[in-house]
Amino acid sequence: MKVVRTVAALREVLADTGRVGFVPTMGALHEGHLSLVQAARAAGGTVVLSVFVNPTQFDEASDLDAYPRDERRDLTLAEQAGVDLVFVPGVGEMYPDGFATTVSVTGPLTETLEGAHRGRAHFDGVATVVAKLLLAVRPDAAYFGEKDAQQVVVVRRMVRDLGLPVEVVASPTARDTDGLALSSRNARLSAGERAQAAAIPRVLQSVVDAAARGETEASLLRDRARAGLTAAGLAVEYVEIADPDTLEPVAQCSGRELVLVAARAGAVRLIDNMPLGGSR
Amino acid sequence: MKVVRTVAALREVLADTGRVGFVPTMGALHEGHLSLVQAARAAGGTVVLSVFVNPTQFDEASDLDAYPRDERRDLTLAEQAGVDLVFVPGVGEMYPDGFATTVSVTGPLTETLEGAHRGRAHFDGVATVVAKLLLAVRPDAAYFGEKDAQQVVVVRRMVRDLGLPVEVVASPTARDTDGLALSSRNARLSAGERAQAAAIPRVLQSVVDAAARGETEASLLRDRARAGLTAAGLAVEYVEIADPDTLEPVAQCSGRELVLVAARAGAVRLIDNMPLGGSR
Numbered sequence: 001m002k003v004v005r006t007v008a009a010l011r012e013v014l015a016d017t018g019r020v021g022f023v024p025t026m027g028a029l030h031e032g033h034l035s036l037v038q039a040a041r042a043a044g045g046t047v048v049l050s051v052f053v054n055p056t057q058f059d060e061a062s063d064l065d066a067y068p069r070d071e072r073r074d075l076t077l078a079e080q081a082g083v084d085l086v087f088v089p090g091v092g093e094m095y096p097d098g099f100a101t102t103v104s105v106t107g108p109l110t111e112t113l114e115g116a117h118r119g120r121a122h123f124d125g126v127a128t129v130v131a132k133l134l135l136a137v138r139p140d141a142a143y144f145g146e147k148d149a150q151q152v153v154v155v156r157r158m159v160r161d162l163g164l165p166v167e168v169v170a171s172p173t174a175r176d177t178d179g180l181a182l183s184s185r186n187a188r189l190s191a192g193e194r195a196q197a198a199a200i201p202r203v204l205q206s207v208v209d210a211a212a213r214g215e216t217e218a219s220l221l222r223d224r225a226r227a228g229l230t231a232a233g234l235a236v237e238y239v240e241i242a243d244p245d246t247l248e249p250v251a252q253c254s255g256r257e258l259v260l261v262a263a264r265a266g267a268v269r270l271i272d273n274m275p276l277g278g279s280r
Numbered sequence: 281m282k283v284v285r286t287v288a289a290l291r292e293v294l295a296d297t298g299r300v301g302f303v304p305t306m307g308a309l310h311e312g313h314l315s316l317v318q319a320a321r322a323a324g325g326t327v328v329l330s331v332f333v334n335p336t337q338f339d340e341a342s343d344l345d346a347y348p349r350d351e352r353r354d355l356t357l358a359e360q361a362g363v364d365l366v367f368v369p370g371v372g373e374m375y376p377d378g379f380a381t382t383v384s385v386t387g388p389l390t391e392t393l394e395g396a397h398r399g400r401a402h403f404d405g406v407a408t409v410v411a412k413l414l415l416a417v418r419p420d421a422a423y424f425g426e427k428d429a430q431q432v433v434v435v436r437r438m439v440r441d442l443g444l445p446v447e448v449v450a451s452p453t454a455r456d457t458d459g460l461a462l463s464s465r466n467a468r469l470s471a472g473e474r475a476q477a478a479a480i481p482r483v484l485q486s487v488v489d490a491a492a493r494g495e496t497e498a499s500l501l502r503d504r505a506r507a508g509l510t511a512a513g514l515a516v517e518y519v520e521i522a523d524p525d526t527l528e529p530v531a532q533c534s535g536r537e538l539v540l541v542a543a544r545a546g547a548v549r550l551i552d553n554m555p556l557g558g559s560r
Contacts, residue, residue: 101384
């Protein structure tokens with residue numbers, strides 16, 4: 001496995017490769033990331049993984065500061081998973097002096113859910129860094145986790161709008177034995193907060209089950225979910241039932257929507273979602 | 281010469297080509313555009329020219345409506361100039377329903393001069409459409425006219441910031457026999473306005489001459505230029521002496537700055553610039 005830290009070195013290594021599959025990450029690798037690597041490997045060719053804690057997508061300085069960083073561990077896990085090339089740029093490589101360009105996806109897609117709660121700058125940061133990474137790696141396919149559902153929709157929109165020549169692949173959310181969606185932030189949960197957090201997948205599943213039993217009233221499903229999360233001790237930021245393509249909230253469920261949650265266990269902000277119709 | 285109207289057809293034609301040189305235009309081709317084609321041809325390979333009157337970079341609906349369009353004439357001129365492939369997308373091809381992405385260069389570069397007078401949306405429109413065109417054509421080099429000096433600087437910044445794999449080449453401004461910079465908008469000038477407009481290159485040259493004689497006080501050079509343009513009957517929007525890379529106004533000239541002008545002759549807004557040190 002090769003490790004490069006500059007775009008120039010990356011281009012040199014990838015100059016004569018055939019198919020490239022790409023997994024962008026912020027490090028703190030877990031089974032969720034590694035399942036994306038497996039998906040990339042299954043498609044064949046060279047698998048590139050990037051590790052870059054992108055400062056421009058953090059809306060809270062404390063969250064950026066607390067974000068776990070352990071490069072040696074990440075490189076070991078990447079190598080074990082069969083990654084061929086790891087791109088680990090520094091902040092100065094991605095945003096050199098004088099950097100002044102932002103890629104924004106505007107409109108409802110970035111104004112709801114995470115956009116409403118974390119602010120527009122979050123998705124501007126995501127769209128800009130993903131555009132830069134895709135232009136640096138120039139992969140045939142890029143792999144993202146469905147846990148960050150809105151991020152996937154925003155990246156798809158940006159890729160289509162700009163005409164970036166890459167297939168965006170979303171892979172199912174990896175979950176721990178208690179159902180909690182794997183996230184680098186889980187490491188910051190105390191034992192008590194972890195128990196609270198486990199209510200998130202249980203409540204999401206109960207919404208999916210209720211929809212499967214024929215409940216179509218989104219407000220009713222939302223209110224029940226919010227009550228369940230609050231009862232578990234979580235501070236709910238939002239519970240929403242939304243169209244999977246536009247993320248616009250719906251009043252009546254057709255069965256193809258997502259139920260999405262953001263809630264805090266203690267100081268740790270967690271997000272998760274499930275498709276009402278079962279696995280996407 | 282081939283003519284294509286979709287990105288898909290463009291990619292098909294260009295799939296197995298070697299070097300590609302690209303001249304993006306809004307049509308109404310003149311010798312300025314054709315000099316860019318010559319520069320592209322001199323570098324070898326396939327020469328692609330696009331014709332797209334980009335609505336998102338017009339800050340005035342009347343200017344967009346009045347912008348000259350004559351596709352047949354443009355195609356004839358392009359063919360005579362030796363263009364290999366013309367890309368003529370419709371608005372729906374570039375901005376299909378649901379389009380929601382903007383590429384912005386922020387900061388001083390887009391807040392001064394044209395940015396200050398035409399508004400931020402102008403350069404957002406330019407950066408977005410150029411990014412899309414570069415990703416559609418994927419040229420080795422793209423050719424822009426120095427007449428739109430700030431556009432060149434903004435495009436260079438965007439290309440560098442995003443890491444688009446293209447060389448940005450700026451070619452000297454083509455001028456008519458009276459010195460007026462060639463522009464598609466010149467066709468809208470009455471005979472009297474045309475005579476007024478010819479003062480622009482004369483005044484710019486007088487600033488260059490004064491700087492060559494040792495005058496370094498930017499405010500003095502600006503004031504004289506403004507007086508000269510006003511005396512010719514032009515409505516001056518700005519006269520500025522600015523760093524050629526950052527476009528920040530200077531107080532003292534070192535000889536490497538640009539002198540830039542925007543002024544109206546009647547209803548027609550014209551811009552022009554010259555390097556104080558002679559040809560760039």
